[in-house]
Amino acid sequence: MAVIEAERVAVEARPWWRRAWENLRSASGALLFMSPATLLVVVFFFIPVVLIIGISMTNMSTATGFQNWKWVYLENYRRILKHPNTLQVLRNTLMYVALTLAFFNVGMALVIALITTHIPRRAGLLYRALWLLPRLTPSVVYVMMWKYMAADAPYGIINRHILQPLGLATTNLLPIYPWVFVILVNGFIGASFGMVIFTSAIESIPREYLMAALVDGCTPWQRIRHVILPLIRWPLLFVTTYQTLSLLTSFEQILLLTEGQFGTMVWSLWAYERALSNYWGNFQWGFGAALATVLVLIGIVMAVVYMRYFQFEALIQEPKIETL
Amino acid sequence: MEVHLEHLTKRWGKVVAVDDLNLEIRSGEFVALLGPSGCGKTTTLLMIAGIYKPTSGYIRFDGRVVNKVPPKDRNVGMVFQSYALYPHMTVYENLTFPLKLKKVPEEEQRRKARRIAEMMGIGHLLDRYPAQLSGGQQQRVALGRALIKEPALLLFDEPLSNLDARLRLTMRAEIKRLQMELGITSIYVTHDQVEAMTLADRIAVMREGRLQAFATPEELYERPRTLFVAGFIGNPPMNFTQVEVIQQDGQYLAVNPDMRLAVDPDRGSRAAGRGRVIMGIRPEHITLARDGEPAHLEAEVYLVEPLGRDDLINARVGKETHLHFLADPALKLRIGDRVRLRVDTSRVQFFDPETEQSLLWS
Ligand SMILES: Nc1ncnc2c1ncn2[C@@H]1O[C@H](COP(=O)(O)OP(=O)(O)O)[C@@H](O)[C@H]1O
Numbered sequence: 001m002a003v004i005e006a007e008r009v010a011v012e013a014r015p016w017w018r019r020a021w022e023n024l025r026s027a028s029g030a031l032l033f034m035s036p037a038t039l040l041v042v043v044f045f046f047i048p049v050v051l052i053i054g055i056s057m058t059n060m061s062t063a064t065g066f067q068n069w070k071w072v073y074l075e076n077y078r079r080i081l082k083h084p085n086t087l088q089v090l091r092n093t094l095m096y097v098a099l100t101l102a103f104f105n106v107g108m109a110l111v112i113a114l115i116t117t118h119i120p121r122r123a124g125l126l127y128r129a130l131w132l133l134p135r136l137t138p139s140v141v142y143v144m145m146w147k148y149m150a151a152d153a154p155y156g157i158i159n160r161h162i163l164q165p166l167g168l169a170t171t172n173l174l175p176i177y178p179w180v181f182v183i184l185v186n187g188f189i190g191a192s193f194g195m196v197i198f199t200s201a202i203e204s205i206p207r208e209y210l211m212a213a214l215v216d217g218c219t220p221w222q223r224i225r226h227v228i229l230p231l232i233r234w235p236l237l238f239v240t241t242y243q244t245l246s247l248l249t250s251f252e253q254i255l256l257l258t259e260g261q262f263g264t265m266v267w268s269l270w271a272y273e274r275a276l277s278n279y280w281g282n283f284q285w286g287f288g289a290a291l292a293t294v295l296v297l298i299g300i301v302m303a304v305v306y307m308r309y310f311q312f313e314a315l316i317q318e319p320k321i322e323t324l
Numbered sequence: 325m326e327v328h329l330e331h332l333t334k335r336w337g338k339v340v341a342v343d344d345l346n347l348e349i350r351s352g353e354f355v356a357l358l359g360p361s362g363c364g365k366t367t368t369l370l371m372i373a374g375i376y377k378p379t380s381g382y383i384r385f386d387g388r389v390v391n392k393v394p395p396k397d398r399n400v401g402m403v404f405q406s407y408a409l410y411p412h413m414t415v416y417e418n419l420t421f422p423l424k425l426k427k428v429p430e431e432e433q434r435r436k437a438r439r440i441a442e443m444m445g446i447g448h449l450l451d452r453y454p455a456q457l458s459g460g461q462q463q464r465v466a467l468g469r470a471l472i473k474e475p476a477l478l479l480f481d482e483p484l485s486n487l488d489a490r491l492r493l494t495m496r497a498e499i500k501r502l503q504m505e506l507g508i509t510s511i512y513v514t515h516d517q518v519e520a521m522t523l524a525d526r527i528a529v530m531r532e533g534r535l536q537a538f539a540t541p542e543e544l545y546e547r548p549r550t551l552f553v554a555g556f557i558g559n560p561p562m563n564f565t566q567v568e569v570i571q572q573d574g575q576y577l578a579v580n581p582d583m584r585l586a587v588d589p590d591r592g593s594r595a596a597g598r599g600r601v602i603m604g605i606r607p608e609h610i611t612l613a614r615d616g617e618p619a620h621l622e623a624e625v626y627l628v629e630p631l632g633r634d635d636l637i638n639a640r641v642g643k644e645t646h647l648h649f650l651a652d653p654a655l656k657l658r659i660g661d662r663v664r665l666r667v668d669t670s671r672v673q674f675f676d677p678e679t680e681q682s683l684l685w686s
């Protein structure tokens with residue numbers, strides 16, 4: 001008894017720095033295990049982001065070189081706000097992300113996953129394999145295919161083999177329906193990611209839930225709505241967030257397809273063009289970096305909104321065992 | 325509701341899960357499907373529920389073939405081994421889910437949920453999620469969800485096997501009481517013969533997809549038709565020894581190198597003159613001979629397993645015949661003790677070692 005009493009007094013008598021040090025020591029195991037991942041995140045994310053934010057506050061460009069640049073602080077951001085293209089590009093970006101996401105990267109992915117898990121397994125596998133093809137094809141080849149699809153007769157597939165035989169006027173379809181092609185090109189690539197995630201999520205739902213739903217009186221559609229979708233809420237959140245961020249920052253297909261012409265300029269392509277491929281030869285690294293920073297901010301805001309919307313906290317259950 | 329299974333068969337590729345099953349279940353009857361793991365019990369149940377399509381054969385509800393009727397139109401309630409409560413719904417939502425799907429008015433849903441919750445003793449849990457319930461509570465919710473739509477047929481798939489031993493006893497009694505009160509035709513799958521014996525009006529014993537026997541618990545216990553049934557029903561399991569039954573001085577003797585046991589002439593006569601047969605004696609039909617009482621067999625205690633109320637004694641007769649029986653722990657039998665045994669020879673069983681069919685009941 002006396003020993004325990006003495007120990008208690010000792011605990012209370014310890015100075016704050018002693019206690020802080022001991023807390024740190026008791027957490028050292030966890031910190032140790034987290035360190036490799038933390039290191040990677042710091043080296044490949046935080047340092048570049050800090051650099052980009054730094055550069056975005058300078059006037060660095062080909063003209064200034066790496067020697068003669070100056071701090072301009074928020075000048076680049078002010079320029080973005082005042083830029084005549086800003087609003088249009090922002091609108092384009094949001095439309096491109098929202099439509100591609102809704103129709104393909106989440107929507108189509110979910111539809112494919114649901115269909116292929118409700119048909120015989122082998123047929124489902126085959127069908128899903130087809131949807132992986134666009135992802136496996138090198139982008140340049142893939143986008144070239146689409147360009148041929150849209151091109152005017154006699155090369156264009158749609159014109160030559162569908163419109164012409166029907167006696168309709170032929171023309172290059174790309175400038176007429178630029179967004180349709182931008183969304184299709186990106187969507188056919190993007191759907192496979194969600195498809196794979198959703199399929200495995202659906203297949204890992206315990207079979208007894210699915211059977212119970214049928215016995216309880218569900219039609220297949222009611223089972224999807226009341227049981228399957230709620231049980232894959234977490235993968236849905238994950239794919240939606242991940243694909244939003246990925247679409248926000250991807251421009252490679254648009255670059256290859258339209259180079260931002262026909263009103264298809266999106267934010268990331270704008271940043272790329274300003275910073276790295278300006279045809280006047282003046283790469284505006286400072287301004288491009290500011291554009292990129294704004295994109296990161298938009299991404300973070302979207303991610304937070306999604307987590308709110310899907311009630312992310314409710315998805316994470318309190319672990320039953322707190323400490324060992 | 326009457327349930328008839330006719331030549332019911334289910335194959336998965338080459339695996340025959342259920343093989344030509346014929347069963348007639350009467351209205352209001354409580355039938356147990358009993359058999360070791362993997363013998364096709366769950367498959368049978370899921371075919372009755374409409375989840376699996378039979379490869380061949382028919383399922384009739386009240387005479388009507390329902391092979392093609394989807395589960396939702398079969399009016400069946402089912403309790404799963406894992407309970408299968410939807411984790412994203414509260415207890416109330418789980419309970420009323422079948423009603424919601426039937427578009428029952430909210431007010432009626434609430435009334436029925438309240439009644440069922442009261443019946444199952446889960447009224448205070450309605451706002452909780454399944455993860456916040458104990459196993460026994462989840463079990464009650466699952467049972468409530470199966471009952472709330474007032475099904476014509478209740479299906480249970482090993483509903484008690486995830487519960488601890490004490491809770492299992494309580495829930496077993498509760499299921500029995502409920503079924504008797506409600507009178508709903510029930511099919512109860514289990515691999516536990518005690519559960520089957522205590523709950524069921526009749527037990528269908530299955531083995532490797534085939535029906536071995538379909539009879540009342542007493543019938544299966546007293547008159548097992550196959551070696552498998554005899555060994556599967558009863559706890560601790562029946563003792564089996566190879567013997568030859570011979571007739572001598574107007575007596576029938578079951579003989580092997582270790583023992584000579586005079587058996588009941590009614591039974592002995594059917595096994596006599598067949599060469600080697602398998603004799604079965606239930607542990608509860610072997611007792612210790614009291615002082616002065618004549619013994620049938622002399623044996624040596626080989627192992628003692630305390631079961632609490634009884635000691636399960638493994639006794640060796642002669643060189644290699646082992647017999648299990650129950651003894652009063654107060655006797656403090658020890659390994660190596662000599663014991664004198666009496667056998668209720670009017671209840672021994674005989675089986676053909678080739679066909680494994682009973683020589684007494686066929
Ligand atoms: N969906 C399935 N696909 C293939 N084989 C199955 C399937 N379900 C059950 N089986 C096989 O059928 C046999 C019977 O299984 P089951 O009915 O689950 O047995 P029990 O419920 O009696 O333990 C087993 O050999 C099992 O491997």
Ligand SMILES: [Mg+2]
Nearest residue numbers: 362365366367
């Ligand atoms: Mg089973």
